[in-house]
Amino acid sequence: MQKFWEKTPIHITLVIISLIWTLPSIGLLISSFRYQDDLLRTGWWTVFQHPFDFTQYHLGNYITVLTAEGMGDAFLNSLTISIPATIIPIAIACFAAYAFAWMKFPGRQLLFIIVVALLVVPLQMTLIPILNAYRIFGISGSFLGVWLAHTAYGMPLGIYLLRNYIGALPKDLIEAAAVDGASHLKIFTKIIVPLSTPAIASFAVFQFLWVWNDLLVALVYLGGTPDVAPVTIQLSNMIGSRGQDWHILTAGAFISMIIPLLVFFALQKYFVRGLLAGSVKS
Secondary structure, eight states: OOOHHHHHHHHHHHHHHHHHHHHHHHHHHHHHOOOHHHHHHGGGGGGSSSSTTTGGBHHHHHHHHTTTTTTTHHHHHHHHHHHHHHHHHHHHHHHHHHHHHHHOOOOOHHHHHHHGGGSSOGGGGGHHHHHHHHOOOOOHHHHHHHHHHHHHHHHHHHHHHHHHHHHOOOOHHHHHHHTTTOHHHHHIIIIIIIHHHHHHHHHHHHHHHHTOOOOHHHHHTTTOOOTOOOOHHHHHHHHTTTTTTHHHHHHHHHHHHHHHHHHHHHHHHHHHHHHHSSSSSS
């Protein structure tokens, strides 16, 4: 009982923080089931005055989003963008992280510092120069262009995270493999990649969520045409030029969460191991 009362303030604080953190999502969820007129007149919290009055709820917002013209293609476009834009930077970042961690070559530290410095460069500063380059090479408005853009934006963080993880692996293990005659490619594929699965999965979750939820990069490099528009652009187009149908976004937000949630739960155990990597020593 003494331990329980000692930890009570901590538990109360955590509960309060959790409620504050989830409050906007709760309000968004309730709003997604309300009628447009009710949303314009009253706040979402007013439903608790008569919580069991189910006439104030409806599924119209979800039906509108799901049955909207082009929404199915938009989901396919989002997957077409997100999957390669997650796999490509992971593959490149893994090779680069191994090179920075275990291969000795001139200028290694300087190159790594440059990569880390790229983390602080605002991507908004690169939009116009890269878009002009895309127009010259003829890849503006194509999936290839947005793949390359997300790869470039995601690699600095990926290299930084994976390099720190791979560099913390036991040195004796790498040296033993080298003594046995294993090449760098053999060491990378047979030792580094299996041992780095938690870190790779963690970065994959972050990168996929970033690409899936992106609106700015897709809008700039794809142009928003219906045949290549992802879910974020499709939802933006549905609310109208003046935002008069903003209530649709409440349902669209939860519909667009389905795929990211599936990815997160599929990689959850690796994600947690990756976050905890290095926090304790065996």
